[in-house]
Amino acid sequence: MLNIALPKGRLGEKVYSMFEKAGFACPSIRENSRKLIFENPEKGVRYFWVKPSDVAIYVERGAADIGVAGKDILLEYAPDVYELFDLDIGKCRMAVAAMRGFRDDPRKTLRVATKFTNITKNYYASRGRDIDIIHLNGSIEIAPILGLSDVIADIVETGTTLKENNLEVIETIVPISARLIANKAGFKFKSRQIETLTAALAADGGKND
Ligand code: PRP
Numbered sequence: 539m540l541n542i543a544l545p546k547g548r549l550g551e552k553v554y555s556m557f558e559k560a561g562f563a564c565p566s567i568r569e570n571s572r573k574l575i576f577e578n579p580e581k582g583v584r585y586f587w588v589k590p591s592d593v594a595i596y597v598e599r600g601a602a603d604i605g606v607a608g609k610d611i612l613l614e615y616a617p618d619v620y621e622l623f624d625l626d627i628g629k630c631r632m633a634v635a636a637m638r639g640f641r642d643d644p645r646k647t648l649r650v651a652t653k654f655t656n657i658t659k660n661y662y663a664s665r666g667r668d669i670d671i672i673h674l675n676g677s678i679e680i681a682p683i684l685g686l687s688d689v690i691a692d693i694v695e696t697g698t699t700l701k702e703n704n705l706e707v708i709e710t711i712v713p714i715s716a717r718l719i720a721n722k723a724g725f726k727f728k729s730r731q732i733e734t735l736t737a738a739l740a741a742d743g744g745k746n747d
Contacts (some may be wrong), residue, residue: 540583540731541724543597543605545590549628549716553606554585556625560738582731594619594719603724604732609714610693614654620720623736628716630695632657634709637682640689642708651681652691661691661711679703 542557544550554567564578564585577584588596588605594617596602604622610632612621632654642648644667651672652658662669672687679699681687693714694700694707718739720732 539577539579540604540728540735541602542583542585543588543593543602544585545593545606545608545716546587547590549590550587550606552627553625553716556627556739556742557583557735559742560735562735597719597721600721600724602721603728604718604720604735606716607719609712609717610654610657612717612719613712614656616656617719618722620722620725621717622720622732623718623739625716625718625739629714630693631713632691632711633694633707634689634691634711635679635682635694635700635705635707636689638704638706640682640708642688648689649687650689650691651678651687653678654691657711658691679705 544553562581562583564576564581564583566578567576567585575584575586586602590608591611593602593605593607594611594615597605597619598617606625608628648662648667648669649672650658650662650669651674653674653676655671655673658669658671672681674681678690678692681690682705683703689708691711697707700706718736725732
């Protein structure tokens with residue numbers, strides 16, 4: 539049985555459709571229910587829905603053999619997993635944004651609000667910029683409006699949230715997309731199934747890493 543952790547939500551549904559097309563169907567997953575685990579013994583697959591930010595934890599600890607996680611989560615938490623494949627979906631970018639017209643004063647410590655403290659620290663360290671990190675759990679856009687921070691570092695997809703809050707991107711940190719990841723030990727034991735899957739996904743237009 540190949541255990542697959544899917545990120546709950548719209549992205550996960552897209553991912554399941556890709557896996558289904560690749561020959562790893564599990565029809566019961568399409569039935570509307572609150573169930574979280576679905577298996578198809580014929581195809582040798584078991585899927586489970588988990589919170590997107592938890593996929594890498596299941597895979598790193600071997601509760602799942604493979605899973606799909608955003609590059610943002612992989613960069614932020616650096617889980618000890620193989621990153622096999624860029625699925626080329628769930629595309630967005632990690633960016634620094636500020637209130638329209640904001641001017642950075644390089645002599646002052648920059649106050650940055652973010653959920654992604656490691657990505658942010660690494661980004662500013664590489665530029666030799668002194669910052670004060672303010673860790674928040676969501677609705678980051680409010681921080682500069684209320685004067686809690688000078689800028690934010692956050693995910694930007696359509697840009698609508700920034701626009702509607704009078705903010706704008708000032709720098710892009712890194713482009714983000716969904717990645718297929720594998721548990722390191724599981725990859726050895728189940729390499730045939732996993733390689734069949736990645737080959738089928740690649741034939742369908744993704745990118746091999
Ligand atoms: C994410 C991100 C932005 C928004 C960007 O938030 O933190 O707020 O999406 O998308 P857009 O560019 O298409 O507007 P999410 O919905 O995950 O909620 P959060 O406030 O909990 O971070």
